Amino acid sequence: MENLLPKAKQGNFHLLKLAKKEQLTKNTFSMEFEVPESLKNNYQFEAGQYVTLKYPSKGEIYYNDFSMTSAPFEGKIALGIKINTEESSTKDLYNDFEIGGFLEVSEPKGRFTLVSKPHEFRTIVGFAGGIGITPIISHFKNILHNEPRTRLFLFYGNKTRDGVPFNEELDELVSQHKERLDIHYFYSREKVGNAFLEGRLDEKKVVLIINQLMMIDDTDEESTLWDAVDEVLICGKGEMIKSIANACFNNGIPKKNIHFELFEEYNEDIYPQEKEFPLIEDIEVGFKLLGNEYKTTLKNNKMRILQELLVQGFPVPYSCKSGICGSCECILEEGEVELLENEYLTENEEKSGKILACMSVILSKKIKVNFDLV
């Protein structure tokens, strides 16, 4: 385990000039980087992607991922960053780097992306918690810019009214696109005189949102706004994502249309596993990852491969944890697994031995997988 390559080292880094830095709330700030002409191609990105910043703090080098808040058409790399505690490395990032200075920034990556459909009339709903708003803003700006008929709804949870990152930018977007963008704010630690807007964004709240805000569809008397939802985007902490994704699924949205980005390490499954499997214990697992070969033993097959390896601290790539994004794609070289759900691999890829680690339950005493597909 001591040779683990940090997840964040995946990707190419370049020195970029810090062009803007701004405090947003008591514990959040934004940073904007200038991309020189010679690196423009390296920094092309899709809405919903992120970069890794490499920076020193208290004698150590940190690699942390931050989602872009800018949309691709804006031609800049803008990020939203939270300082979790007084000890957070991001506090030094804020204090130590001044405008005009240079920072190591990875090229964009990530699979929290959506296919653009400029000619369609879509209904897209976003749920964000705190700084989890960052990739959602990028998506919303992108969709408003590229899809002239698509309408958007955002349900945004924060603790208090004065702790809402990017509230000015969101207000600005609403004023530019009143007829297509609707934003509702929720507060978990402040009374705002409306019980509906108080409390966390969770499963119960989603049901209330569906029943109170997503009923009347002016464009179609026969169905509700919720019936018209094409895609759901969720970003925030693991528990929030799990709760909202399940609420959306239980209320009729197919899993393949529920997209999410986890903003913390989260080793639990997002959706409950419905099928039971025979218990297998002491499983030998060998795997290739980023050019290294690892061996480990799993206590049993109660969790899926990805979750088992994450619990043991291996930097296995993932994003959706529900068989949709393909981040955890690998080849099964030995042993047997059952792939519970798959919205990503083609039939031929499955036949050729590819599996998704987040959705694979181990069914043999020994398995070997390879995450280095290229």
Ligand code: FES
């Ligand atoms: S993490 Fe998205 S398919 Fe496995």
